[in-house]
Amino acid sequence: MAEQKQVKANVPQSTPLWLTGFGIPLVQLVLAFGLASLLVLSIGQNPLDVLSVLIRGAFNLDTGLPSTLYNATSLIFTGLAVVVAFHAGLFNIGGEGQAYFAGLGVTLACLALGGFLPAPLMFIVAIVAALVFGGAYGFIPGVLQAKRGAHVVVTTIMLNYIVFAFMNYAMRFWLSKSEGSTDSDNFAEDSVLPRLSDMMPFLGFADTPLNFSFFFALITAAFVWWLIWRSRLGYEIRVVGQNPQAAGYAGISVSRIIIIAMVISGALAGLMAVNVVYGAQGRLSLSFTSGVGFMGIAVALMGRNHPVGVVLSALLFGALAQGGSEMQFDLPEISPEFNVVIQGLIIFFVAALDGLVRKPIEGWYQKIRGRA
Numbered sequence: 001m002a003e004q005k006q007v008k009a010n011v012p013q014s015t016p017l018w019l020t021g022f023g024i025p026l027v028q029l030v031l032a033f034g035l036a037s038l039l040v041l042s043i044g045q046n047p048l049d050v051l052s053v054l055i056r057g058a059f060n061l062d063t064g065l066p067s068t069l070y071n072a073t074s075l076i077f078t079g080l081a082v083v084v085a086f087h088a089g090l091f092n093i094g095g096e097g098q099a100y101f102a103g104l105g106v107t108l109a110c111l112a113l114g115g116f117l118p119a120p121l122m123f124i125v126a127i128v129a130a131l132v133f134g135g136a137y138g139f140i141p142g143v144l145q146a147k148r149g150a151h152v153v154v155t156t157i158m159l160n161y162i163v164f165a166f167m168n169y170a171m172r173f174w175l176s177k178s179e180g181s182t183d184s185d186n187f188a189e190d191s192v193l194p195r196l197s198d199m200m201p202f203l204g205f206a207d208t209p210l211n212f213s214f215f216f217a218l219i220t221a222a223f224v225w226w227l228i229w230r231s232r233l234g235y236e237i238r239v240v241g242q243n244p245q246a247a248g249y250a251g252i253s254v255s256r257i258i259i260i261a262m263v264i265s266g267a268l269a270g271l272m273a274v275n276v277v278y279g280a281q282g283r284l285s286l287s288f289t290s291g292v293g294f295m296g297i298a299v300a301l302m303g304r305n306h307p308v309g310v311v312l313s314a315l316l317f318g319a320l321a322q323g324g325s326e327m328q329f330d331l332p333e334i335s336p337e338f339n340v341v342i343q344g345l346i347i348f349f350v351a352a353l354d355g356l357v358r359k360p361i362e363g364w365y366q367k368i369r370g371r372a
Helices: 002-010 017-042 047-059 064-087 095-113 119-148 152-175 213-230 232-242 244-249 254-270 272-281 292-302 307-330 338-352 354-371
Strands: none
Touching: 017 047, 017 307, 017 338, 017 354, 047 064, 047 307, 064 095, 064 213, 064 232, 064 254, 064 272, 064 292, 064 307, 095 119, 095 152, 095 254, 095 272, 095 292, 119 152, 119 254, 119 272, 213 232, 213 254, 213 272, 213 307, 232 244, 232 254, 244 254, 254 272, 292 307, 292 338, 307 338, 338 354
């Protein structure tokens, strides 16, 4: 009996999901807000007042909550794109360009078919166009990585610059009738889904950009969870990401998985265009992505590369964005860049100082478990 206890004590206990997925990120979040509070005190402001304004601005039922959900929708799509690539051992930082190119596909589809299809069918067409164009732009770095060994980080960065320049050209000569305009022609009103405030007036939301894409983002998150952890393709993706050599010995085509993962990742990033270009603006605007493709990396890191974590992290960053915009009106003495500082501190504690926070907490947990 004593020998069994000794053997059990020598076996390392795995850290539970609730601690790695929720407990440790919560501690990192508290540390980030704690440091931000010290910065607020240094300029003579009350941190509790700032926090109150952030929460009220992000979650009031009039404009705050719907705007937070709208911001979170795009972040969910780009965060999921990073998750799929990460599990394949890839770091896709081209979500910005992939979403941008998908916006072109959505715009071409809506301008060509907008006057002929009703809104529900046009919504499906916009989704397909975003998936095709975003996936196609993810296919390029996937092939270059799998067949030529060109690192996906380098190729996605370069492709971002290429699509930015190409979209300027397309806007000037193809998509806008007005010379020098930064917006495309408007989509047909009958082919654009009404906003959620019009579809569900009983919610009491004001006229905000929030649209049905939010629910589609939640469905997409559930699909990514099934894909990664319940499907055969997801198993192959995880094996390639953890050990490409072992995957090759097991008969898995590493190059095929790399290409497929990047196509899926690009397609997921492209869905962000459905939310912004089709659902909110009803037209294509230059720089409509507004850095959301890059913020998806932070969302995935904060969410521990899990779809549930991505949804929660996207809500957090969406709330910070909306609360920060409200803070400019209620607390004008605080710089608008303070919201960016908070986001930077969160990323700093989650990414750069992850080991500094994670290892002590996991060590304390193992000691407590060992005593039990």
